[in-house]
Amino acid sequence: MYAVVALGAALALALWAVFSTAGASARQVRDNLSRGFSAEIAAVGGSTRPTLGTLHRLTTPKGVARLDRLHALAGRPAAWPLSRLLAAKPLLAGVGLLLGVLLLAGNASGRMLALVIVVTAVAYFVPDLLLYSRGIERQRAIGLELPDTLDQMLIAVEAGLGFESAMSRAGENGKGPLAEELQRTLGDMRVGVPRKDAYLAMEERTNVPDLRNFTRAVVQADAYGISISSVLRTQAAEMRMKRRQRAEEQAMKIPVKIVVPLMLLILPVLLLMIMGPVVLNAMEQF
Incomplete structure (x- = not known):
C-alpha cells in the first residue's frame, strides 16, 4: 500500500512539473522576439526542465514523428510544445497504470487486468487523441473560411494590389487558422523561402x-x-460550389440520422400512449 502511495506521489509531482509551465513556452517566445534568441537563453530554457528530455526518450522515433505530424496539423499550439507532449505521454500512462493497480488490488481478476491494460493504453495516447481532434477542427475551420478569404483576395487583386499584398491584407483582416497560415506563409517568404x-x-x-x-x-x-485574378475567381467559385454541395449532403443525411432516435425514444412513447388505454380496458373486462 505504501508503495502505491509513493508511486502516486511521484507521478503527481512529475505531472505538476510538466503541466505547471503550460504558459512558459509562450512567454519564452515573446521574450525571444523582443530581445533576440541567444544561446544563453536556450541553455537556461533547456536546463530548467531536465526531466522532459529524459521522459520523451521513452517514445519511439515513429511515435515522435506521428505526434509531430499531429502537432503540425493542430497548428503547433505555443502552450504545448512537442517536448512537453512527449513527456506527458509516459506520465499519463503511469497515472493510468496507478489507477489500474488500485482497481486491481480491490478485485483481482482477468477481466480487471484487461481493463487495466486498456486504461493504461488509452492514457498513453491521450495527447495524440487531443491533437487529432484539434487538427480536425482546425482543418474544418480552414475549409469553411477559404471561399470568403479568396473572395477578399480577388477584390484586392482587382483593385490593383499584388497577390502577396492581397494575401497579407486577408491575413491581417481575417481571424482563425487560415489567416494565421497566410501570415506564416508570408513570413516564410520574407525570410528567404522560395515562393513555391x-x-x-x-x-x-x-x-x-x-x-x-x-x-x-x-x-x-x-x-x-x-x-x-482568373485563378482566384475560378477557385473561389469552385469552393463556394463545393461548400454548398457539402451543406446539401449534410442536410440529406438528417432524415437517416433521425430514424434511430425516433425508433428508440419517440416510437415507444407513442405506442404506450396508444396501446396503454386499450390494455387497461381489456384487463378490467377480464
Missing part, C-alpha cells in the same frame, strides 16, 4: 484538399504566367 516552397509548406501544414488545390493552382499560375 512556402506554398507547399502551407499545404503540408494544413492538409485541406481545397487549400491544396488552391496552392497548386497558384504555383502553376506563377510558373506559366497565368493571370492570378
